[in-house]
């Protein structure tokens with residue numbers, strides 16, 4: 673078994689029995705699918721709404737998966753598989769963010785959702801990302817995007833200008849940031865080359881003839897020859913994804929090697945961290 677049920681101070685919980693890689697299926701939500709009026713009172717807080725009037729009442733260990741605002745697993749639609757979103761260590765509690773609908777989405781199509789006050793609770797997940805009140809499984813504000821926003825912050829580093837600091841722990845292999853880019857076609861490069869944008873652009877395209885300016889946090893990671901992160905350019909999606917090369921703890925600066933390969937020691941045109 674890859675997971676097991678344990679009893680903690682706050683009741684039952686599901687924990688990983690082994691180290692688990694991101695993307696692995698941990699368990700499935702299994703149980704009868706019934707109409708809302710047929711959900712027993714004792715099952716109400718565990719029932720998952722999977723259709724307009726279809727409620728899955730989990731009867732296996734998936735029943736004991738707790739909520740976290742910084743969850744390490746998610747539920748795959750259609751199969752109801754619980755998939756590790758990032759690597760888990762043996763003994764880690766498996767958590768899901770049950771609040772996945774934004775208030776805006778709810779307002780736009782209220783008939784598609786059910787607001788059940790039985791699902792509202794004050795969250796005690798203790799995560800730096802904790803939203804406090806989880807209200808009827810609906811998120812306040814905008815749609816949650818995994819790993820974005822409050823996992824990172826921009827800070828000033830002495831002698832380096834701005835850089836990116838981790839606000840939480842990232843496990844080796846975990847995606848830290850997904851940034852969209854503005855692609856600068858090679859014909860336009862001569863107009864950009866001598867501007868401040870020069871230091872913030874990535875080579876782009878299979879032949880690296882174009883350039884790209886990253887949005888989001890992507891332009892502000894500092895360089896290091898011993899980086900703790902690496903980036904991958906997704907040309908067709910016009911995105912850059914940043915991944916942890918090793919475990920990164922909250923408070924650490926996140927750095928990449930702008931020569932591309934993490935161990936590429938070629939000198940750069942600007943001074944780098946050791």
Ligand SMILES: [Zn+2]
Nearest residue numbers: 741795797802
């Ligand atoms: Zn929370």
